[in-house]
Amino acid sequence: MRRATPRTYDSNVNRPDSTHADNRGESDAVRAAREYGIDLSLTDYLLSLTPLERLERHDQALELIRAARAAGREHYGFDPRPAQAPQQPAFGDGVERQ
Numbered sequence: 001m002r003r004a005t006p007r008t009y010d011s012n013v014n015r016p017d018s019t020h021a022d023n024r025g026e027s028d029a030v031r032a033a034r035e036y037g038i039d040l041s042l043t044d045y046l047l048s049l050t051p052l053e054r055l056e057r058h059d060q061a062l063e064l065i066r067a068a069r070a071a072g073r074e075h076y077g078f079d080p081r082p083a084q085a086p087q088q089p090a091f092g093d094g095v096e097r098q
Contacts, residue, residue: 026034034040049057073079 030040046054069079
């Protein structure tokens with residue numbers, strides 16, 4: 001499996017007063033979030049990846065989780081997760097949700 005090459009980004013391009021091309025034409029919601037002080041640089045970076053690069057990052061994260069679980073099983077001698085995931089009620093089961 002080919003590894004995704006990390007990209008670098010300039011955190012200054014995501015400031016509301018920036019004149020970077022990525023800030024032109026953004027939605028009112030995005031502009032409001034930036035003006036409110038929400039840092040969207042990670043979101044911008046992840047959206048700059050191709051679908052293949054996103055899948056590769058997912059595979060890398062999954063590999064890390066599996067290795068951590070295996071290390072936990074080796075260290076503690078068991079897997080602390082329940083044998084079966086708890087059942088979630090399905091929508092349309094008559095239970096009102098707010």
